[in-house]
Amino acid sequence: MSQKELHQQGVAELAATLRSRAVSAVEVAQHFLQRAQADAHGAFLPGGLDPEVTLAQARAADARLAAGTGGCLEGVPLAHKDVFVTRDFATTAGSKMLQGYRSPFDATVVARLAEQGAVTLGKLNCDEFAMGSANENSAYGPVKNPWDAARIPGGSSGGSAAAVAAGLTPAATGTDTGGSIRQPAAFCGITGIKPTYGRASRYGMIAYASSLDQAGPMARSAADCATLLSVMCGPDLDRDSTSLDVPAEDFSRDLARPLATAGKDGGPLTIGVPTQWLEKEAGPAHGVSPTIYDTFWQAMDTLAGLGARFKPIGLPNADHAIPVYYIIAPAEASSNLSRFDGVKFGHRAAQHGDLLDLYKKTRAEGFGDEVKRRIMIGTYVLSHGYYDAYYLQAQKIRRLIANDFQSAFAQCDVIAGPVAPTVAWKLGEKADDPVANYLADIFTLPASLAGLPGMSLPCGFSADARPLPVGLQLIGNYLDEARLLNVAHQFQQHTDFHRRTPTGDLT
Amino acid sequence: MSLTPTDIQRIAHLARLELQPDEQAQALAKINDFFAIVEQIRAVDTTGVEPLPHPVDALAGTDIALRLRPDVASEPNQREANQRSAPAVERGLFLVPKVIE
Numbered sequence: 142m143s144q145k146e147l148h149q150q151g152v153a154e155l156a157a158t159l160r161s162r163a164v165s166a167v168e169v170a171q172h173f174l175q176r177a178q179a180d181a182h183g184a185f186l187p188g189g190l191d192p193e194v195t196l197a198q199a200r201a202a203d204a205r206l207a208a209g210t211g212g213c214l215e216g217v218p219l220a221h222k223d224v225f226v227t228r229d230f231a232t233t234a235g236s237k238m239l240q241g242y243r244s245p246f247d248a249t250v251v252a253r254l255a256e257q258g259a260v261t262l263g264k265l266n267c268d269e270f271a272m273g274s275a276n277e278n279s280a281y282g283p284v285k286n287p288w289d290a291a292r293i294p295g296g297s298s299g300g301s302a303a304a305v306a307a308g309l310t311p312a313a314t315g316t317d318t319g320g321s322i323r324q325p326a327a328f329c330g331i332t333g334i335k336p337t338y339g340r341a342s343r344y345g346m347i348a349y350a351s352s353l354d355q356a357g358p359m360a361r362s363a364a365d366c367a368t369l370l371s372v373m374c375g376p377d378l379d380r381d382s383t384s385l386d387v388p389a390e391d392f393s394r395d396l397a398r399p400l401a402t403a404g405k406d407g408g409p410l411t412i413g414v415p416t417q418w419l420e421k422e423a424g425p426a427h428g429v430s431p432t433i434y435d436t437f438w439q440a441m442d443t444l445a446g447l448g449a450r451f452k453p454i455g456l457p458n459a460d461h462a463i464p465v466y467y468i469i470a471p472a473e474a475s476s477n478l479s480r481f482d483g484v485k486f487g488h489r490a491a492q493h494g495d496l497l498d499l500y501k502k503t504r505a506e507g508f509g510d511e512v513k514r515r516i517m518i519g520t521y522v523l524s525h526g527y528y529d530a531y532y533l534q535a536q537k538i539r540r541l542i543a544n545d546f547q548s549a550f551a552q553c554d555v556i557a558g559p560v561a562p563t564v565a566w567k568l569g570e571k572a573d574d575p576v577a578n579y580l581a582d583i584f585t586l587p588a589s590l591a592g593l594p595g596m597s598l599p600c601g602f603s604a605d606a607r608p609l610p611v612g613l614q615l616i617g618n619y620l621d622e623a624r625l626l627n628v629a630h631q632f633q634q635h636t637d638f639h640r641r642t643p644t645g646d647l648t
Numbered sequence: 649m650s651l652t653p654t655d656i657q658r659i660a661h662l663a664r665l666e667l668q669p670d671e672q673a674q675a676l677a678k679i680n681d682f683f684a685i686v687e688q689i690r691a692v693d694t695t696g697v698e699p700l701p702h703p704v705d706a707l708a709g710t711d712i713a714l715r716l717r718p719d720v721a722s723e724p725n726q727r728e729a730n731q732r733s734a735p736a737v738e739r740g741l742f743l744v745p746k747v748i749e
Contacts, residue, residue: 245729338703352702379722385712464686484742489735496745501666513665520663536699538692543706576681592703
């Protein structure tokens with residue numbers, strides 16, 4: 142095939158095609174809208190598409206392309222996880238609480254992408270208020286994994302991952318609180334990165350756990366993620382008090398650097414492998430499935446062949462990441478979600494007595510089970526008599542986890558590990574067992590708690606009749622996203638896992 | 649440690665959530681499942697360890713720190729736009745059930 146179909150092109154390729162005027166932004170938008178409307182995976186929310194709005198944005202992009210004033214993403218369609226508020230599309234955060242909600246403004250991340258000419262296709266399904274690891278907690282139904290529709294796509298950015306994998310959009314935004322970009326990216330065979338906490342503005346990102354939430358791109362290659370991340374990040378000092386006062390960067394700058402010179406000292410890249418997660422001699426252990434074990438060490442062989450060296454490292458306190466995260470995140474959620482009270486926006490119970498009853502009934506009707514559970518856990522660990530034993534103790538261990546990473550990064554440049562202990566599980570398999578879902582987050586939570594950048598890239602497939610993608614996690618030190626993307630890009634220059642699609646064709 | 653039905657009722661009240669009896673029973677079982685995996689952290693020795701409430705705090709010693717912005721209003725008045733999604737509004741005010749008799 143001499144000419145790739147539009148949906149087989151990545152972000153950079155589409156941007157170049159559009160700049161060459163071989164195809165118009167309106168034609169591109171129509172192509173993707175058609176695919177999105179025909180999709181059966183539930184990646185877009187019901188009501189998440191509005192072709193008139195999308196086509197109007199595409200026409201404006203065409204005008205800028207004709208005038209030669211387009212941005213670096215001019216005319217490229219993108220879709221947004223529904224926790225980013227948007228003026229032109231309803232925003233629900235996957236909750237009944239916000240059914241039909243219209244924000245008066247665009248999230249900073251959405252606005253920055255639009256400033257570079259991105260055209261919004263629509264809003265993507267996700268776990269309610271981003272609380273979940275399987276996308277089964279959405280009030281608007283689960284999302285199906287494009288590789289096997291009987292399986293979950295991962296979560297909470299499940300709609301984003303499924304939409305990219307199914308070729309409904311060249312890329313999407315996601316958010317990651319405890320792994321919500323990395324884990325669905327792994328389960329759907331795409332690439333996703335969560336930057337250092339504070340790199341991307343949280344303004345207009347509906348808050349779940351404020352000290353953990355970060356935005357990031359999900360796409361089909363590390364190179365495309367680098368392009369998008371460069372646009373999404375940058376200081377937003379007036380609007381987000383946690384936005385880092387660090388200049389925007391070109392995260393693509395080091396993509397081409399060979400791994401033999403990708404170390405901090407200009408020497409070979411040193412990859413740290415946490416021995417409590419994966420030890421080659423020990424075989425698959427610590428809940429890691431044989432598929433994950435095998436693909437991980439194959440990926441390490443590939444990286445070694447490219448000039449990387451390895452160093453066993455220890456992250457002893459990372460073993461406590463699950464209880465620590467599931468205390469801190471619900472504590473912050475219980476506070477953040479107190480704003481949903483049936484007064485200022487969102488759902489209000491039709492039948493109610495006094496003001497207290499209005500609050501209680503509104504919240505009972507508007508929130509799903511998992512959200513209620515996390516609000517209650519958070520309320521409990523913050524309450525008198527339990528604060529020190531749980532919340533404060535969790536924050537102290539969080540410090541120990543962050544310290545462990547700093548000791549590790551004194552010996553290595555990046556850390557590699559699995560994203561999840563298994564491949565995507567079956568829809569419904571863990572739906573009634575929240576703790577089983579929490580346990581599957583073990584490998585993504587530590588970097589989140591420390592605020593470090595982390596990414597997932599495809600590194601192999603399972604031997605199932607319908608092969609399921611496996612992700613490789615790379616964790617970097619603070620502000621070291623460019624090195625992560627460098628390593629991922631070099632890996633992708635020598636492998637084709639990221640170019641495979643659920644329909645079997647290489648893109 | 650295990651939570652009791654009374655704990656669940658108290659937390660639900662504090663969190664302003666009305667729970668039906670079957671929801672209370674389910675919440676009790678699942679939250680207790682969760683606290684079973686939490687117990688391990690009580691044994692961790694954190695003597696002399698400062699809590700890390702915020703990841704930027706881990707960057708202490710670099711020139712990156714949490715900041716305060718000047719205490720000036722930076723947003724224009726957008727009352728109408730902001731109230732567009734409110735369930736009940738009258739003359740620019742949010743309506744709630746009568747609070748004072």
